[in-house]
Amino acid sequence: MSERYAFLRSARWLGLAVAVLAFVAACVVLGMWQWDRFDNRLAEARQVADAYDAEPVPLTEVTGEDLRVAAADEWRPARVTGHYVDGGTVLLRNRPVDGSPAVHAVTPFVADTGVGQVVVVVDRGWLPAEEAEETGAVVPQPPTAGVAMTGRLRPAETAVERDRPTGQIYRLAPDEVIEAASEVTDVGALEDLPVLDGYLVAAGPEISPPGAEDTAASEGSAELGTYPRPSSNWGLNLSYAFQWWLFAAGGLVAVVVLARREAADRAGDAPRPRRVTAEEEEDALVDAQLEDAAER
Structure with missing residues (x-):
């Protein structure tokens, strides 16, 4: 690590890194959870579509001798x-x-x-x-x-x-x-x-x-x-999964931006405010006097 980013070894930044990594890990896990729900709901929707549109058959051809409705035969x-x-x-x-x-x-x-x-x-x-x-x-x-x-x-x-x-x-x-x-x-x-x-x-x-x-x-x-x-809104879970993963990426990007900004401040590379010229100062003074006179 160059001396420019030596401040990243400070306790403040190490604590921030741990917090961000925990946030990113949580977002990834939540995204995977929503992906699993999307996968399950999509499979259920396909099963319902196949079963719902099947040709009717006698009851015992579906249930067999045990007279039990299997999950694959629902609807x-x-x-x-x-x-x-x-x-x-x-x-x-x-x-x-x-x-x-x-x-x-x-x-x-x-x-x-x-x-x-x-x-x-x-x-x-x-x-x-x-x-x-x-x-x-x-x-x-x-x-x-x-x-x-x-x-x-x-x-x-x-x-x-x-x-x-x-x-x-x-x-x-x-x-x-x-x-x-x-x-x-x-x-x-x-x-x-x-x-x-x-x-x-x-x-x-x-x-x-x-x-x-x-x-x-x-x-x-x-x-x-x-x-x-029956309907299944599996698209909502897919949307949630990508949202959580975007939050994870956003957390990493935010840390990089903050680190670069602090490094620039410490090195004196940060943008400096533009100097006001004497002419601009005089114009501002005249404007202030005119406003004061108008108020009187």
């Missing part, structure tokens, strides 16, 4: 035929849709797989929370006859152990839904049936076969809303 459309549990609709509250407060209508469904029956929890749609409250939570009931429908697969949520209002749930966990349904109707027929470890989000009309009698009560009920396509 994949599956076809089921069977019947809803009569009177088994329960309400999922405090679950916004597109940023608006909403109440979801959730009903157990008994699906015929060809080799046996399976209980599948179906999120049939939603109502605005305000509308559900105004109508006394009168929710459209599903058909009581057999139906064929298409839904999108979602992994089961974790149940919560807390007191619930009768016929309401806090999570889309199959056991919690069936327990809540048992509070409003008879679910004894479900006791010995396997249950899908996941749930379906309704993605198409519930079609009853010709000649089937549908006795679902619909009077006074509003129409359920459908769910939008």
